[in-house]
Amino acid sequence: MLFDDVWQRPELSPRDRSLVTVSALVALYRTNELPFHLKKALENGVTRVEIVELITHLAFYSGWPTAGTAVSIARDVFADLDQNSSVSKETENADA
Numbered sequence: 001m002l003f004d005d006v007w008q009r010p011e012l013s014p015r016d017r018s019l020v021t022v023s024a025l026v027a028l029y030r031t032n033e034l035p036f037h038l039k040k041a042l043e044n045g046v047t048r049v050e051i052v053e054l055i056t057h058l059a060f061y062s063g064w065p066t067a068g069t070a071v072s073i074a075r076d077v078f079a080d081l082d083q084n085s086s087v088s089k090e091t092e093n094a095d096a
């Protein structure tokens with residue numbers, strides 16, 4: 001229901017919804033949901049630089065502990081995506 005209904009409403013783009021969602025998750029210290037939504041944000045066109053800036057900005061509003069934890073989670077998500085991308089490229093090259 002959530003992704004089919006709320007995320008498809010035309011008033012906000014998926015990219016904007018991702019920025020809002022990641023911001024809320026960081027501010028509310030929702031560490032379990034954050035990795036999924038960071039990946040979703042990247043799929044929706046939010047850049048890594050924008051994610052880091054979002055977390056940095058929120059440090060002043062939600063507190064340094066929430067931002068510090070979010071940075072660690074973002075690093076893990078970025079590293080995981082880089083590793084999976086590297087493995088995919090190796091598989092493609094092996095198949096060629």
